[in-house]
Amino acid sequence: MDFFDGSFWLEFAAGMVKPAAATVVVLVAAFLSFYQKLGLEGEMVYAIARAFLQLSVIGFVLQFIFTHDNAAWILLAYFFMVSVAGYTAGQRAKNVPRAKYIAGASILAGTSVTMFLLVILNVFPFTPRYIIPVAGMMVGNAMTVTGVTMKKLRDDLKIQKNLVETALALGATPRQATHQQVKRALVIALSPVIDSAKTVGLISLPGAMTGLIMGGTSPLEAIQLQIVVMNMLTGASAVSSILSTYLSWPSFFTKAYQLEHNVLSAD
Known part of the structure; x- marks a missing residue:
């Protein structure tokens, strides 16, 4: 060039x-x-x-x-995307302490594990033309679900703090006392990803598949790639969102395992 x-x-x-x-x-x-x-x-x-x-x-x-087919450029591009995604997801959950770092770590873990498995299983070769677009799709989806998960978890704990404190007073651990709130946050965050997988091809043709077909690729080959894409998006999103609950959960409690009201009362 x-x-x-x-x-x-x-x-x-x-x-x-x-x-x-x-x-x-x-x-x-x-x-x-x-x-x-x-x-x-x-x-x-x-x-x-x-x-x-x-x-x-x-x-x-x-x-x-x-x-310049170089592994260093691939990693640099990937870490840049994760950094921007972590910042953006953290902005959505800005009332969660260290939200940007938690989101970044969750997105990094979820997408890197998924990407590692895809490369090891020889689904995609480790080249810029494959890895960067695939990583971009995974990071984008993980960013969305991670931000929603942390925000929803904090909002539910704020609304239902009396219920959580009652469970704590009855001897429940913080993890047990917040089980329903964590579950609800994950269900709400991951439902769009799951619904998208359920209806793919029936309501709309996804972007990756559409691009390949418009570029002249056989529809059957485009479908094969899209199946891989849907699998990796679901996996990366699930790992990232679940990890974000584990990393953000301690911020809502004091060392004495009491609710941190300063975090929940912040606007």
């Missing part, structure tokens, strides 16, 4: 014509927002402009990494 080659930039500009034309639908949505006085048109335009810029930049970065 030669950035100083004029033909490269001409080819890139030609390829961006269709994406630019597709922004018309966003402008229609922005107009409807303005017409209905929703006040979302500015945010819509900003969001699509930011996405346009971010995807353009990441396209150059991935092109560079794919050209």
Whole structure:
């Protein structure tokens, strides 16, 4: 990839014509927002402009990494994604102490274990073209479920603190006293992932499968890859969300195994 080659930039500009034309639908949505006085048109335009810029930049970065097939670049890209995902999930659960670090560690553990198994089982070769897109999908899903899990767990403990304190007074351990809240948080966080697996192909064709089919790949081959993708997303999301409850759980209790009211009362 030669950035100083004029033909490269001409080819890139030609390829961006269709994406630019597709922004018309966003402008229609922005107009409807303005017409209905929703006040979302500015945010819509900003969001699509930011996405346009971010995807353009990441396209150059991935092109560079794919050209330089090196394990160090793969790991660097992976840790960058995990860091951003941990920060984003932590922002969702901002009232949980050390939420960003807990989310980052949970996402790292869940996705790295899943990725390791996929490589060891020879499902995917350890090359940038396979590992980075696959890792991106797993990290993105793990980010969502981890943030929801921690936030929901804290919210339920806040609402049901009297119930938890009653269980503690009757001799239950903190883990036993919060079992229902942990279970509810995990069920709510993981339900969309499970429902997506149940309805895949019936309601909509997933992005990975659609991209392969539009790129000329046989539908049967695209289905095989999509099955692998759904399996790894479910596994990584489950491990990440469950681990986040174990890591965040101590923050809700004092050393004397009493509820930490300062954490639960924070807005």
